[in-house]
Amino acid sequence: MRSALPILQSLERSESPSVFNRYPRSLMGSPAPPEIMSGESPEAVMLWAHSKFSRLALVASLQAESSVLIDMASRAGIGVRVITLDTGRLPQETHDMIDRVRDRYRISVDVIVPDAADVKQLVHEHGTNPFYRSPDLRRLCCEVRKSRPLAGALIGFDAWLTGVRRQQASTRSETQVVAEDLEHPGLTKVAPLAAWSKDQVWSYIHEHDVPYHSLYDRGYTSIGCAPCTRATSAGEDERAGRWWWENDEVKECGLHWTPDNRPLPIVHHE
Numbered sequence: 334m335r336s337a338l339p340i341l342q343s344l345e346r347s348e349s350p351s352v353f354n355r356y357p358r359s360l361m362g363s364p365a366p367p368e369i370m371s372g373e374s375p376e377a378v379m380l381w382a383h384s385k386f387s388r389l390a391l392v393a394s395l396q397a398e399s400s401v402l403i404d405m406a407s408r409a410g411i412g413v414r415v416i417t418l419d420t421g422r423l424p425q426e427t428h429d430m431i432d433r434v435r436d437r438y439r440i441s442v443d444v445i446v447p448d449a450a451d452v453k454q455l456v457h458e459h460g461t462n463p464f465y466r467s468p469d470l471r472r473l474c475c476e477v478r479k480s481r482p483l484a485g486a487l488i489g490f491d492a493w494l495t496g497v498r499r500q501q502a503s504t505r506s507e508t509q510v511v512a513e514d515l516e517h518p519g520l521t522k523v524a525p526l527a528a529w530s531k532d533q534v535w536s537y538i539h540e541h542d543v544p545y546h547s548l549y550d551r552g553y554t555s556i557g558c559a560p561c562t563r564a565t566s567a568g569e570d571e572r573a574g575r576w577w578w579e580n581d582e583v584k585e586c587g588l589h590w591t592p593d594n595r596p597l598p599i600v601h602h603e
């Protein structure tokens with residue numbers, strides 16, 4: 334019998350609760366200002382982050398929230414590196430969206446791909462669509478195609494912006510506007526839209542004529558990899574179309590969720 338995949342073993346290790354204790358308290362200082370932590374003004378949060386962190390990335394999934402953040406950064410003249418993850422399984426519409434963002438804002442988008450050797454091993458051991466076979470294999474695929482590439486892409490940055498909102502899912506309900514990123518040592522994670530509703534996101538998009546992912550017009554309410562995302566029906570949760578075949582599993586890939594569902598701690602600054 335074949336031995337367990339090293340990358341699967343490493344995934345299991347990464348889900349150990351000890352991960353929450355491995356970073357020194359010395360990272361902490363005084364808290365971010367209350368008006369920033371409230372998230373009332375995402376633009377103010379972005380300007381604060383830009384002034385606080387000299388090496389700031391915007392990690393874009395190309396969903397509606399990414400569209401808002403990129404537009405806000407552009408209007409505010411915030412120089413930020415835009416990064417996106419090409420898992421190798423994205424729908425064509427996401428690639429089209431990357432080009433639309435490049436054209437509209439005249440910015441470069443850093444497209445990060447997974448390590449070829451990791452993907453080769455994953456496919457060799459588990460086939461091209463392992464995610465349909467078990468939640469563990471789905472999480473392994475996300476680890477190889479998303480989490481590891483993101484960790485590599487964030488090396489050299491001080492902080493990153495994400496479009497995560499509290500209302501997207503119960504797993505995100507405790508999202509802090511500014512938090513110490515326990516998964517990426519020394520980094521701060523900033524969620525300017527944490528306090529915003531879906532209606533606020535779409536009002537901004539329509540008011541400012543912001544380009545948005547075309548799959549929203551085909552009934553999608555959350556967009557990830559092609560084989561793992563479907564359109565949703567009226568009354569379904571926003572993320573019900575993600576890994577829809579799974580029952581009672583957390584609808585998260587690991588980028589914005591900690592294994593024991595503890596909220597990430599608030600970051601402090603000197």
Ligand code: SF4
Pocket residue numbers: 420422464471472474475476478479557558560561586
């Ligand atoms: S969303 Fe699906 S295809 Fe994409 S990385 Fe996760 S399991 Fe793999």
